[in-house]
Amino acid sequence: MKLSPEDQAALDAARDLSATTRRPTVPALEERMLLPIPCLDHGFVRLVDYMGDDGAIVQAARVSYGRGTRAVSDDRGLIRYLMRHRHTTPFEMCELKLHVKLPMFVARQWIRHRMANVNEYSARYSVLDSEFYIPRPEELARQAKDNRQGRGELLDPVAAARALELLKRDAGQAFASYGELLDEHGLARELARIGLPLSAYTQWYWKIDLHNLLHFLSLRLDSHAQHEIRVFAEAIGQIVADWVPVAWEAFQDYRVGGVGLSRQALEVVRRRLRGEAVTQQDSGLSAREWRELQAVLEA
């Protein structure tokens, strides 16, 4: 990931600005402000602005006149209570704004999260840089056998080399055509771009509240999410961990590290705790759910 000298200068100039504020301020995020966290080969996530902190969650939950700190331990207890009981509205009182550079196939997954604000770089209005995502060889995996939408074992080296060759060749050629169509034939930008690959990079400003951000992360940090969007989710996770450490810990405990049991699965657990032997056949669970439950209980 490399910025152009002009973009780097604009970023540096912006980082040099500072002011005094009465707003809740998080020193660890001030350090992070505007600095890109590299993601994949040409992408990044960088923090552009933020509103609120752990205290702001508490303040809104209490509809209080001051900042959110009676006693730090009270605040922590309240935030964990809110997370545990899915009282989600106080988490909506914090807001994060990011500038993200990402491949278009990642952007297409990302944009499905509707409760966010987005301004994307327009390829009708401006010319896209010639940048596209090429996976590292260690990402080139075969279709999973047990999962219709995931990855399984790695490709053998010959197949991997061929895959990289095809992806690079086709994307390179598509960008060469894009350049020719614009520069030599004057084709409208909105048409010239239709031949570009889904691996091409785009950029956007993305703004979202903490509740919806945690929902995004719970889905996109999951092992079933595509590797490439998970890389971005992990970068955002670093920012959130610094921003609202108490809410982040509660999120780890109650969402990421927690598990949901169905009515039937709960009954299996109860019976086993009472000392009964339970088999899949008399569990009320399908074979698949039974396997999933065993995996959860024996991890």
Add this chain to the structure above:
Amino acid sequence: MKLSPEDQAALDAARDLSATTRRPTVPALEERMLLPIPCLDHGFVRLVDYMGDDGAIVQAARVSYGRGTRAVSDDRGLIRYLMRHRHTTPFEMCELKLHVKLPMFVARQWIRHRMANVNEYSARYSVLDSEFYIPRPEELARQAKDNRQGRGELLDPVAAARALELLKRDAGQAFASYGELLDEHGLARELARIGLPLSAYTQWYWKIDLHNLLHFLSLRLDSHAQHEIRVFAEAIGQIVADWVPVAWEAFQDYRVGGVGLSRQALEVVRRRLRGEAVTQQDSGLSAREWRELQAVLEA
């Protein structure tokens, strides 16, 4: 409007806190931070937090690496262009958080704006203060004759005095019953409150982006909005005017002070500009629309 000594102390303590930030900061809003703007007899609007400024609109529209200022005049032109052509997403990049104290009948109108975040004081969880809205005599108007949902001329003084007497008596009695039910009989708070009047005050934290806020204001500053919610909209308008002065000016020019003409009304204007005399009968407009158009054109 009066705060309790504890609330005032919490507010004062919060106002005394300040920090250095790299985020866009608006000095005029820093002055306003946390200070209540009185609304009606016991209500207020106070600024709790904000994200972004005029520059943040420009920055998002350009998906740029720095702050939003090439040249101030460029930024103004772009913001006005965005407002004129209803490119609304860059305005979503600014966010405002308010603490509001308001009568429940106003809250019921306000909450219809769904694209916002709200935490309301819970009367299941806490006891409401004995505060209710009583209109000033100069607000006691008769039902409008030409408008099924508005106010017309003032009540005569005798009727006005009787109206105030009834409103005060009933609300006072309802709050007295509320106190008795809670204190003497121990009735659950969630039940005791059901006899309270719609004029009772509630409070909430409310967070909204600038695009949705301007939409809220365009409806709630309108002369057809109920007076009581307009008072709050005007207080918020003062904050927005300080916060994003360029966007606010554009909002005045293109929304508040502008007008929409139907296909038929536009045709009437064209014909009149060509020197034709146009009557309602040959205008394609209903009698009501004709009157409305005359009012617009001759103001």
Add this chain to the structure above:
Amino acid sequence: MKLSPEDQAALDAARDLSATTRRPTVPALEERMLLPIPCLDHGFVRLVDYMGDDGAIVQAARVSYGRGTRAVSDDRGLIRYLMRHRHTTPFEMCELKLHVKLPMFVARQWIRHRMANVNEYSARYSVLDSEFYIPRPEELARQAKDNRQGRGELLDPVAAARALELLKRDAGQAFASYGELLDEHGLARELARIGLPLSAYTQWYWKIDLHNLLHFLSLRLDSHAQHEIRVFAEAIGQIVADWVPVAWEAFQDYRVGGVGLSRQALEVVRRRLRGEAVTQQDSGLSAREWRELQAVLEA
């Protein structure tokens, strides 16, 4: 609950209309169409329109050309898979429209669900009927001791009688004042209504997709929801059970009857299943979470 003769006639006339359609149709809902299900003393829920059925969930998940039925057992498996893994978008493809009459304090809780469409009867535009909610004596409970927002044991009969007397007297008086203000003094409707109690009935049309409806029901059928809104949630639950029986069963199994375990609670279960004795002290759970976990596991 009683309709005026005019309203009953309009309802009957509407129920007499029928037509042939190619749209997915659910016979059990056709039976229910337009018929009010009584709720509380004067309220109701009635089905006004619906879109989709269990098959429509499957059809959208598969983005298929036909109706959603390869084989009924396949469809059931897919719907349960979607519910289990929180693939929520296919459930958004079904939509329900209801006409609801409900007390205003219930309406204020209900409206917090933002992902719905609402048209409410306007008390600025029309006069409200003199109808307000009075709890049955067996609902008059004391504030809960272990729960800051719930109900505990019943009031003693003397206190209960006094509570009913106060609620009836105040609401009756407020409606009498409302009538006088409108009829004798001509006060604008938007002002006259501000003295009415939160127990007054209002009405609305409410339209929501199945995903958001199930989220609404999971919160409002919960034992922590206020009794009065739960009554409405249960009435809606009857309709949903008839509408999408397979999705409803999955909702019961994975949401209503299921449970979420935190990272720490899951670890406690794993240790106990391995035969370890676990105490609250070495569980990583707070005393309260420990009690909640025991209740879940031993139910």
Add this chain to the structure above:
Amino acid sequence: MKLSPEDQAALDAARDLSATTRRPTVPALEERMLLPIPCLDHGFVRLVDYMGDDGAIVQAARVSYGRGTRAVSDDRGLIRYLMRHRHTTPFEMCELKLHVKLPMFVARQWIRHRMANVNEYSARYSVLDSEFYIPRPEELARQAKDNRQGRGELLDPVAAARALELLKRDAGQAFASYGELLDEHGLARELARIGLPLSAYTQWYWKIDLHNLLHFLSLRLDSHAQHEIRVFAEAIGQIVADWVPVAWEAFQDYRVGGVGLSRQALEVVRRRLRGEAVTQQDSGLSAREWRELQAVLEA
């Protein structure tokens, strides 16, 4: 546009189903049910389901017990009043569900409308057909000179031929590589698809309420929208015109054929109607806005 025999059979079978319903039914839409309207070279829009009709708008606005017809002329007046005064919520009471096949660059514009429900064909889960959009020669336009995001005059025939050659060659090669990566090397589908062009076709189910649909159409029928999405908007417009003819007429009169005047533009009109000569210099309008106003007034 051609369906596979299996898809055509599923569609035919679905069209053969019918049932009796008490729901509002629109005969003209029943005729259209499930039939694809071709769009571009391989795309289509087809109606899958609908809820409501013109009467349902009226019924919700009145919160009434019967169907929406006092007198047809009353209903028309009310719908036009609602449209004119932007009372948008009653239009949310109608809902449309479509199955759409569209190029991915169109899908990326379309999905920016967040207030809709979408299920898209997953290229992680299934293999995409080898279909991509190639513009007709008469669409191959140069970048506009006066508009940074539009099209201007046509390319000369030699350049147009070259453009088509490049677009076809690159897309064909990308799909050939996609086939090789999947069939010969077993690469995971989620990776193999990243080299496909933005012109590749995808499909989705899309469900939206009438208010948000009209907003979508007002933007996507506009002359500034990209031609390719306008083709889809026009197909949807045909369906809406049949579905809610009164609302559609009002939409034409007050939105599509209407115009918004800024405060300054309105003042220019007023002055000219009073007989004043107004110049750009003393109008308060920029040169660009002045030109736009002249164009509007003299059309």
